[in-house]
Amino acid sequence: MPLNIIVTAKQVIDPETPASALRLNSQLKRMETPPNIPPVINGFDENAIEAALRIKDAKGAANVKVTVISAGKSFVLDVIKKPLSMGADELVLVQDDALEGLDAFATAQVLLAAIKKVGKFDLVVCGRQASDYDQAQVPLFLAEGLGIPCVTIAKKVEVPESKLVVERVLPNGTEEVEATLPALVTVSNELGQPRYPTLRGIMMATRKQPTTWKLGDLGLSPAALQPKVPIEQLFVPTSQRQCEFINGENEEDKGRKLALKLREAKII
Amino acid sequence: MAGVLVVGELANGSLASITGELLTAARKLAGPLGEPIGALLMADRAGNTAKEAGQAGAEVVYVVEDPLLKEPPVELVLSAVEQVVKKVQPTVVLLGRTPLGRDLGPRLAFRLGVGLVQDAVDLACDAQTKKVTANRPVYGGNAVAKVALNSRPHVITVRPKVFEATAPNPAPSPKVEAVPVKLDAAAAKIKVLKRTQQEAAGVKLEEARIVVGGGRGLGGPEPFKQLDELAKLLGGAVGASRAVCDAGWMPYAYQIGLTGKSITADTYIAIAISGASQHLTGISTVKNIIAVNKDAEANIFKEARFGVVGDWKKILPAFIQQVQELVK
Ligand SMILES: Cc1cc2nc3c(=O)[nH]c(=O)nc-3n(C[C@H](O)[C@H](O)[C@H](O)COP(=O)(O)OP(=O)(O)OC[C@H]3O[C@@H](n4cnc5c(N)ncnc54)[C@H](O)[C@@H]3O)c2cc1C
Ligand SMILES: Nc1ncnc2c1ncn2[C@@H]1O[C@H](COP(=O)(O)O)[C@@H](O)[C@H]1O
Numbered sequence: 306m307p308l309n310i311i312v313t314a315k316q317v318i319d320p321e322t323p324a325s326a327l328r329l330n331s332q333l334k335r336m337e338t339p340p341n342i343p344p345v346i347n348g349f350d351e352n353a354i355e356a357a358l359r360i361k362d363a364k365g366a367a368n369v370k371v372t373v374i375s376a377g378k379s380f381v382l383d384v385i386k387k388p389l390s391m392g393a394d395e396l397v398l399v400q401d402d403a404l405e406g407l408d409a410f411a412t413a414q415v416l417l418a419a420i421k422k423v424g425k426f427d428l429v430v431c432g433r434q435a436s437d438y439d440q441a442q443v444p445l446f447l448a449e450g451l452g453i454p455c456v457t458i459a460k461k462v463e464v465p466e467s468k469l470v471v472e473r474v475l476p477n478g479t480e481e482v483e484a485t486l487p488a489l490v491t492v493s494n495e496l497g498q499p500r501y502p503t504l505r506g507i508m509m510a511t512r513k514q515p516t517t518w519k520l521g522d523l524g525l526s527p528a529a530l531q532p533k534v535p536i537e538q539l540f541v542p543t544s545q546r547q548c549e550f551i552n553g554e555n556e557e558d559k560g561r562k563l564a565l566k567l568r569e570a571k572i573i
Numbered sequence: 574m575a576g577v578l579v580v581g582e583l584a585n586g587s588l589a590s591i592t593g594e595l596l597t598a599a600r601k602l603a604g605p606l607g608e609p610i611g612a613l614l615m616a617d618r619a620g621n622t623a624k625e626a627g628q629a630g631a632e633v634v635y636v637v638e639d640p641l642l643k644e645p646p647v648e649l650v651l652s653a654v655e656q657v658v659k660k661v662q663p664t665v666v667l668l669g670r671t672p673l674g675r676d677l678g679p680r681l682a683f684r685l686g687v688g689l690v691q692d693a694v695d696l697a698c699d700a701q702t703k704k705v706t707a708n709r710p711v712y713g714g715n716a717v718a719k720v721a722l723n724s725r726p727h728v729i730t731v732r733p734k735v736f737e738a739t740a741p742n743p744a745p746s747p748k749v750e751a752v753p754v755k756l757d758a759a760a761a762k763i764k765v766l767k768r769t770q771q772e773a774a775g776v777k778l779e780e781a782r783i784v785v786g787g788g789r790g791l792g793g794p795e796p797f798k799q800l801d802e803l804a805k806l807l808g809g810a811v812g813a814s815r816a817v818c819d820a821g822w823m824p825y826a827y828q829i830g831l832t833g834k835s836i837t838a839d840t841y842i843a844i845a846i847s848g849a850s851q852h853l854t855g856i857s858t859v860k861n862i863i864a865v866n867k868d869a870e871a872n873i874f875k876e877a878r879f880g881v882v883g884d885w886k887k888i889l890p891a892f893i894q895q896v897q898e899l900v901k
Binding site (some may be wrong): 318320321323324327329334336383387408409410413429433434436437438439440441442445446448449450454455456457470474475476477478480481482483484485488491494496498531532533534535536537538539540541542544548549551552555556557559560561563564565566567568570572573 | 578672675676678679680682683684687688689690691692706709710711712713715716717718719720721722723724763764765766767768769770771772783807815819824825831832834839840849850851861862863864865872874875876877878879880881882883884887888889890891892893894895896899900
């Protein structure tokens with residue numbers, strides 16, 4: 306019996322987009338990037354995929370099956386197929402026009418239904434938060450909905466035998482915890498760099514087609530996805546601050562003058 | 574009773590600072606709602622904390638005492654809060670977006686079948702319609718969403734250090750009510766095997782008055798010696814951007830920002846940091862931001878009070894030397 310791991314991954318706008326290039330869409334209440342900046346897989350979800358693949362490496366490829374699930378209105382296939390090229394076994398896309406601007410509760414309903422339709426799982430691995438709305442809610446909803454233990458903000462995830470052992474990040478240190486399977490874990494960037502797709506992985510991914518489900522395939526209707534926490538307004542905060550630039554003959558001089566300036570302003 | 578219920582946290586037998594902050598935040602809603610402010614305190618022994626909560630603004634204090642609540646796992650706290658909320662039926666539940674609250678909040682909301690606002694930085698309530706709204710930063714702080722809450726109770730986690738606890742009222746008269754709950758130790762599904770604390774030497778980053786932060790532009794771990802020297806001269810602490818921690822130049826305990834620490838310093842000196850919104854989140858209450866960056870267009874200058882454009886390798890040693898002379 307292989308160990309079945311489900312990873313959730315969301316397609317988001319690239320969070321490294323410079324603020325000056327971000328555009329506010331006040332109608333749809335979201336931020337948008339120019340067309341030449343493609344979306345990415347949420348960074349923490351890449352860490353989650355990496356965590357799952359490390360378990361697969363440790364246990365042997367034949368003993369672990371990694372299924373990635375993503376829900377959204379539309380996907381850029383080259384982007385969302387990245388987990389397959391990294392080494393995941395299956396990709397499930399829940400793609401439906403109704404999946405636009407869902408809140409966390411509704412997103413969790415969709416993912417719960419998708420996880421149940423996938424069926425067998427021992428471990429669910431999620432990112433700690435999605436870099437678009439920074440909610441850090443969906444995984445906790447999923448754990449509650451599935452009635453399984455939930456360990457958040459992992460930097461190391463292992464499944465020795467049939468237990469989950471996780472090293473969690475705390476504000477000033479770490480904590481090692483243990484839980485029985487099935488369980489859910491959220492992964493943070495402290496886990497380390499996600500692997501790059503190999504050439505072979507990319508070729509395999511090109512051939513593999515994702516399984517695509519509509520909302521109806523999950524037995525859900527758009528009415529069940531009405532937001533409990535609707536966004537009324539999205540705005541870009543403005544800064545009132547004015548920077549005083551320190552000038553000088555050369556860089557050393559500027560350094561000295563900065564110190565004098567800070568003394569004058571009673572900052573040091 | 575309805576009301577605004579603050580889920581308090583304790584530290585070393587006293588109210589944790591977040592509890593005072595939440596009681597201040599609660600006032601923004603309790604007034605317009607015309608409902609009282611309650612505080613929920615959970616501990617193996619509540620000691621003097623009910624009185625403290627009264628002094629910090631709670632009109633009703635619900636006390637849950639249970640031996641299982643000594644350093645309790647999140648599942649037991651969750652179970653206690655769930656039972657109290659079902660009994661008290663508050664209109665609003667406020668939690669801190671602390672390591673505990675950020676896990677507790679969503680799980681509580683799910684159990685109550687309601688939505689949740691995570692990481693609110695402002696709260697409002699319309700006195701006529703009683704509609705509650707909250708502001709929360711999104712897209713790493715590049716935008717702010719004003720959200721409404723369509724389900725009841727409204728569960729909200731509040732970002733720490735945004736609201737200020739008020740000075741204690743010396744003569745409070747809170748109603749103190751012991752609430753019995755049933756806790757089952759078997760509900761705790763996660764076993765802690767070991768904990769490793771890495772306390773940084775010197776001034777604590779979160780409490781320092783001055784912080785010197787280093788970014789990817791430093792090029793490696795070596796330059797942090799100079800930052801350290803500067804911080805020591807100024808009686809401050811050193812911090813770093815995530816790029817630095819991801820590169821392994823500094824441990825993650827030094828990371829400032831959205832997914833790192835928030836600092837409460839008056840002054841932040843940012844060396845070779847671009848000023849990404851996720852980093853700025855951690856320094857949002859700093860009055861004096863001073864930036865050294867070779868790129869005059871760097872975002873950090875938009876938030877800075879003083880800036881120097883140029884190479885830190887030349888600017889920093891001269892700056893440190895001059896500071897040395899000034900503070901001698
Ligand atoms: C969900 C999410 C959460 C995040 N959380 C955090 C967080 O908590 N904290 C955080 O910091 N980041 C966080 N980030 C990352 C953030 O978006 C930035 O990538 C990061 O802050 C950049 O770090 P930096 O400024 O050190 O590096 P860079 O952006 O690479 O900036 C380096 C700067 O150094 C300058 N420089 C280079 N050489 C020199 C020189 N010789 N002299 C002077 N200046 C020089 C450059 O001009 C540049 O401005 C998060 C990102 C995401 C997506
Ligand atoms: N639409 C989605 N599809 C797949 N996974 C998601 C989706 N939304 C959230 N998640 C998962 O839940 C985590 C936290 O998201 P959030 O609660 O939105 O911050 C993400 O890192 C993902 O792993």
